[in-house]
Amino acid sequence: MRRCVFLDRDDTLIFNRTLPAPADPPSGWKPGDLYDPERVELMPGALKACRGLHDAGFALVIVTNQGCVARGSATIEQVEAVNARVRELLVGEDGGALIERVYYVPYHPNGFVPEYTREHPWRKPQPGMLLAAAEDLDLDLSRSWLIGDMPRDCEAGVNAGLPAAQCLLCGPEGDHATVLDAANVVLGSV
Numbered sequence: 666m667r668r669c670v671f672l673d674r675d676d677t678l679i680f681n682r683t684l685p686a687p688a689d690p691p692s693g694w695k696p697g698d699l700y701d702p703e704r705v706e707l708m709p710g711a712l713k714a715c716r717g718l719h720d721a722g723f724a725l726v727i728v729t730n731q732g733c734v735a736r737g738s739a740t741i742e743q744v745e746a747v748n749a750r751v752r753e754l755l756v757g758e759d760g761g762a763l764i765e766r767v768y769y770v771p772y773h774p775n776g777f778v779p780e781y782t783r784e785h786p787w788r789k790p791q792p793g794m795l796l797a798a799a800e801d802l803d804l805d806l807s808r809s810w811l812i813g814d815m816p817r818d819c820e821a822g823v824n825a826g827l828p829a830a831q832c833l834l835c836g837p838e839g840d841h842a843t844v845l846d847a848a849n850v851v852l853g854s855v
């Protein structure tokens with residue numbers, strides 16, 4: 666079984682809430698709803714963090730809540746296009762992809778699109794995405810880590826069975842300024 670670092674996407678790897686509002690946002694749009702792959706921009710240290718973790722042998726898996734689909738401000742296709750762009754930017758020096766898989770959850774209990782308006786076991790802080798990844802990719806959760814920018818990210822990690830000390834919060838609310846600072850904690854443990 667392999668060790669993994671689960672990575673939140675928005676405001677951990679790519680800029681999100683601080684992006685300026687799009688010129689012509691869809692109805693229901695709110696800051697943080699990212700539906701245009703052209704607007705994807707890696708945060709400082711994100712590429713270096715992913716390269717270091719990948720080179721150290723960790724599987725890298727993105728786990729991201731995308732309730733914007735339930736709110737009608739992005740489509741599944743747009744979320745997947747943004748995810749594809751993130752993967753395209755996160756490559757090793759040899760051009761190989763660093764992110765093994767992206768899990769996202771389009772559901773939200775307070776949505777407007779009936780099909781996606783409900784609670785779902787994949788929606789963080791619930792652990793469903795991590796548990797699915799562990800099954801799909803043969804991951805050892807007890808030896809895996811999580812890096813995110815919101816308390817609910819870390820809660821999802823703990824709920825999946827990761828040791829709390831291996832769930833790291835970066836950004837304004839966290840103990841680590843950037844994802845790279847958090848990645849260095851992971852790498853320091855190896």
Ligand SMILES: [Mg+2]
Pocket residue numbers: 673674675676677813814815
């Ligand atoms: Mg986030």
